[in-house]
Amino acid sequence: MLVLKDEDPRIHGIKTKIRVVPNFPKPGIMFQDITTLLLDPKAFKDTIDLFVERYKGKNISVVADRFSFCPSKIDKGTFKGIEARGFIFGPPIALAIGAKFVPLRKPKKLPGDVIFEEYTLEYGKDRLEMHVGAVELGERALVVDDLIATGGTLCAAMNLLERVGAEVVECACLIELPDLQGRERLNGKPLYVLVEYQ
Numbered sequence: 735m736l737v738l739k740d741e742d743p744r745i746h747g748i749k750t751k752i753r754v755v756p757n758f759p760k761p762g763i764m765f766q767d768i769t770t771l772l773l774d775p776k777a778f779k780d781t782i783d784l785f786v787e788r789y790k791g792k793n794i795s796v797v798a799d800r801f802s803f804c805p806s807k808i809d810k811g812t813f814k815g816i817e818a819r820g821f822i823f824g825p826p827i828a829l830a831i832g833a834k835f836v837p838l839r840k841p842k843k844l845p846g847d848v849i850f851e852e853y854t855l856e857y858g859k860d861r862l863e864m865h866v867g868a869v870e871l872g873e874r875a876l877v878v879d880d881l882i883a884t885g886g887t888l889c890a891a892m893n894l895l896e897r898v899g900a901e902v903v904e905c906a907c908l909i910e911l912p913d914l915q916g917r918e919r920l921n922g923k924p925l926y927v928l929v930e931y932q
């Protein structure tokens with residue numbers, strides 16, 4: 735069951751549009767499918783608006799988000815779905831708050847010089863890369879993702895930004911899986927989520 739995080743009536747509409755698919759991509763995983771949310775322009779817009787309302791006027795100059803789009807792959811027992819979720823929420827939030835968008839990509843997708851961080855997922859392991867020079871010392875950054883599970887992805891993203899001297903103001907996710915205790919990997923960094931799955 736998805737649990738409402740607060741009383742904003744828009745959150746109820748958002749929650750009803752997230753489909754939960756049991757046993758995908760592996761037995762035991764309750765997959766939170768946001769593609770059904772994207773089919774509903776009002777729910778999708780409400781999601782972006784809630785984040786924009788929270789971060790507008792907060793002097794944030796960087797929105798960092800995973801940015802990936804490539805075919806599925808299966809390697810050494812690790813299933814990775816279509817890599818397409820990371821770029822959905824970050825760019826519209828960045829545009830609306832007047833920040834630049836910095837893509838954090840899976841390996842070998844960025845053409846310039848990169849720094850990278852490796853991390854583990856609920857159902858696999860991966861690596862995030864960021865272009866050298868995309869973020870400058872002292873910039874205030876927001877890290878956005880669709881979902882926090884074990885927290886590995888957000889932790890890797892924060893590490894990348896902090897290694898180049900950015901200040902990560904907050905992490906923002908549409909969905910949290912609290913049972914996986916991902917928050918505890920964020921070293922006390924604030925995390926804002928719209929819905930929890932329990």
Ligand SMILES: O=P(O)(O)OC[C@H]1O[C@H](OP(=O)(O)OP(=O)(O)O)[C@H](O)[C@@H]1O
Nearest residue numbers: 817818819855856882883884885886887
């Ligand atoms: O908190 P964590 O345990 O790190 O898991 C959360 C991450 O898992 C999913 O991405 P995934 O890498 O599965 O790929 P996709 O978004 O490209 O489909 C999701 O979009 C988050 O980025």
Ligand SMILES: Nc1ncnc2[nH]cnc12
Nearest residue numbers: 763764765766856881883
């Ligand atoms: N249960 C889950 N649903 C959707 N994306 C995920 N990423 C990691 N765990 C996930």
